[in-house]
Amino acid sequence: MAVLPTSSSNLELTISVPGFASSPITFLTTSSSSGKKLDMNQVAIEEEWMRLEEEEESNVNPRKKLRLTKEQSRLLEESFRKNHTLNPKQKECLAMQLKLRQRQVEVWFQNRRARSKLKQTEMECEYLKRWFGSLTEQNRRLQREVEDLRALKVGPPTVLSPHSSKPLPASTLSMCPQCERITTNATAAVAVDKHANAAVTLSPKV
DNA sequence: AAAGTATTTTAAGTTACCTCA
DNA sequence: CGTGAGGTAACTTAAAATACT
Structure with a gap:
């Protein structure tokens, strides 16, 4: 098993598990944010999740692209609607629910914020373009009027x-x-x- | 309390993988 | 089958924020 550091600035390592993300999530934690009540299934899920977190230390195939399942995306979007940033506890919770690494949840939120901002910027750009067009048209009209008036000035008053x-x-x-x-x-x-x-x-x- | 240092978090920019036409 | 475009997960870097000494 090859172990490769993926960053020169720190020693963070990543692991990809083939077929890991392709299995649909058929469970969600029933624990509230305040306190945790775990049933047997939940314990198994947490063990699996912790194993994955530990496996983060080793790395087989760096930068293998993960595709989020529909359910994972839905839950992430839902979470994003409520909050555009996550505190560490929320991140941990969400990662566990989604069976993803905390880092993946973190990255998703970073990218989601970036997409959100890009969309906003594009909308503002469109708005300004239209405004510019409208002002240009108005300017043209006024210029024409000025020219007409100048023409009037040249001849005798009529x-x-x-x-x-x-x-x-x-x-x-x-x-x-x-x-x-x-x-x-x-x-x-x-x-x-x-x-x-x-x-x-x-x-x-x- | 203030200053300096270390650590964490975030945004911005980039890269690489994947899908689809 | 090869290819280019578009979407997006993952990475890098720098700066800001926060924690610690």
Whole structure:
């Protein structure tokens, strides 16, 4: 039996048991987290589990990939929903229930947290992309409006009075500083006031 | 109580195995 | 059968947290 250290930084050793994970788990401990009541089956399970923990010291085939059974995955997920991290006692308990090494449970939780965070990041990325798209579109509209207004400035004033329908003299026109639309002096103050009170919220339609 | 050291835990990044199209 | 992609268990490393002296 070959014994191989799997890490240069510490002397942790791992063991893989062929066919070990393939047998479905048909039992669960009945003990609560506070106290343990063990029946004969439970004792056998614990002995087996302790044997596996001890065998961790020897190693036949390092880094052999384990596939978790559906039941193991289900229980791990269930546990993860309750708590994203495990204290040592919980880890031990769960490892025993799942007939896995504590290290395997620990690694599963590490990876699960990482997957969880990755998913979250991807969602945030999507959200920001949409926001960016919406802002870009808004920016395009505003640029077009600015160009239109600049074009207006070049030619003679063609703004008509709403009362007489005749062109207004340039001296009566001004630009609203907020929305950059042309207004008459009489309405400019109102326009500015309106903008001051408006709550501007930017949120993309997700 | 404060400082230094050792140990443990965690996140992040990587590697390797396995499955499936 | 060979191959590449994707998923994920397992590993490494560094930093933070905690325990111990």
